[in-house]
Amino acid sequence: MRIRLIFLILLSLNAVLSGCAVLHKVQLSDLNRPKGKVRKKVSIKASETTVSLRELGDLTRAAGQTFKSRGAENTGKLLQAYTTFFQMGPTTGTPVFNELYARDIPQRLASECKNGTLTDIISVRESREYPVVKGEVVRIDAVCVTNRAR
Amino acid sequence: MVKRLHFIWFGLVLSSLGCTFARSISQTNLPQDRRHPIKVVNEKLIFLGFNFDNDQAFKLPEKLRNACPKGAVQGVLTKDLITMYFLFFVWAEVTRVEAYCVNPPKNIAQEDGSLPDELATGL
Numbered sequence: 001m002r003i004r005l006i007f008l009i010l011l012s013l014n015a016v017l018s019g020c021a022v023l024h025k026v027q028l029s030d031l032n033r034p035k036g037k038v039r040k041k042v043s044i045k046a047s048e049t050t051v052s053l054r055e056l057g058d059l060t061r062a063a064g065q066t067f068k069s070r071g072a073e074n075t076g077k078l079l080q081a082y083t084t085f086f087q088m089g090p091t092t093g094t095p096v097f098n099e100l101y102a103r104d105i106p107q108r109l110a111s112e113c114k115n116g117t118l119t120d121i122i123s124v125r126e127s128r129e130y131p132v133v134k135g136e137v138v139r140i141d142a143v144c145v146t147n148r149a150r
Numbered sequence: 151m152v153k154r155l156h157f158i159w160f161g162l163v164l165s166s167l168g169c170t171f172a173r174s175i176s177q178t179n180l181p182q183d184r185r186h187p188i189k190v191v192n193e194k195l196i197f198l199g200f201n202f203d204n205d206q207a208f209k210l211p212e213k214l215r216n217a218c219p220k221g222a223v224q225g226v227l228t229k230d231l232i233t234m235y236f237l238f239f240v241w242a243e244v245t246r247v248e249a250y251c252v253n254p255p256k257n258i259a260q261e262d263g264s265l266p267d268e269l270a271t272g273l
Contacts (some may be wrong), residue, residue, distance in 0.1 A: 027230075028178075030179070
């Protein structure tokens with residue numbers, strides 16, 4: 001009995017802590033052969049942590065119903081109503097407050113490949129999903145071709 | 151017994167059928183030389199949403215390079231799809247890439263096999 005309980009706790013911890021990776025979009029560039037002798041792999045990642053108000057509302061409402069707390073139930077209902085009215089329409093991942101986290105991607109790519117040409121660019125938009133908390137991620141891999149090693 | 155077998159058979163047939171959704175499609179500039187089309191597919195099966203990384207996507211450039219070792223890969227069409235199987239217990243994340251392998255012309259290619267900038271960038 002105790003072993004089963006420990007196993008269940010470990011399984012739940014694993015599910016909560018590891019987080020599922022959800023793929024949203026993959027985009028590839030041309031794979032050219034620019035002039036240059038040195039090929040260096042470049043990898044950048046931009047991410048933003050956010051909270052899923054919809055999930056928070058569902059959980060709060062369910063907790064309110066379970067523990068007979070009218071306040072929690074109403075808070076859950078309010079959050080659900082908020083997401084219904086203000087977070088509707090097609091989305092990619094969970095909404096974040098702003099897109100500033102992804103604004104400096106070209107500058108970061110350029111700084112990783114000074115005096116070189118970037119090719120083989122692959123852009124991946126994905127999410128790391130934990131209960132209520134989500135990580136919205138942009139990962140870009142490329143190859144920097146230069147004439148000399150830095 | 152026969153009924154049960156029919157049920158299992160029906161379940162197997164249903165689970166082999168899938169609905170495919172296109173999540174995103176992107177296309178880069180088409181080259182003039184379109185004699186050598188290449189195709190690369192990346193597929194990952196996911197059971198009940200348990201997926202802990204998307205690293206398979208980053209193998210695509212390498213696969214394309216292997217399909218076109220001496221040329222440039224241009225006119226890249228990336229189709230990012232998801233195929234759902236029976237009752238959505240299992241789904242496949244599929245990325246299909248179609249492109250053209252543009253070999254460097256012998257009279258233009260430089261000593262190291264690379265192309266001049268204006269040709270390499272497709273301009």
